[in-house]
Amino acid sequence: MMTNKMHTVIYTGVTSDLLKRAFEHKEKFVGGFTNKYKISKLVYYEVFQDIEYALQREKQIKGYLRQKKVHLIESTNKGWRDLYKVLLKDSVQKYA
Numbered sequence: 001m002m003t004n005k006m007h008t009v010i011y012t013g014v015t016s017d018l019l020k021r022a023f024e025h026k027e028k029f030v031g032g033f034t035n036k037y038k039i040s041k042l043v044y045y046e047v048f049q050d051i052e053y054a055l056q057r058e059k060q061i062k063g064y065l066r067q068k069k070v071h072l073i074e075s076t077n078k079g080w081r082d083l084y085k086v087l088l089k090d091s092v093q094k095y096a
Helices: 018-026 051-062 066-074 083-095
Strands: none
Touching: 018 083
């Protein structure tokens, strides 16, 4: 899940390359909804080996009311920090 600077919008999506996709949002390479609402901060993610499970989970989360999404985010990221930086750091260390 991604959000904007003020956390007023929560975007849920699915991708096979989270680091790349988050970068695309940060650099505004993605148009539409995420560009309109300036969504660039990765605040929650789950990893799946099977794309079908990932798509089912995406639909489930999209059906949640905002408060349930907030609770899900805060269950692992109370400060709503940008997890992109953590992913990037882990990726650099992995290939260093």
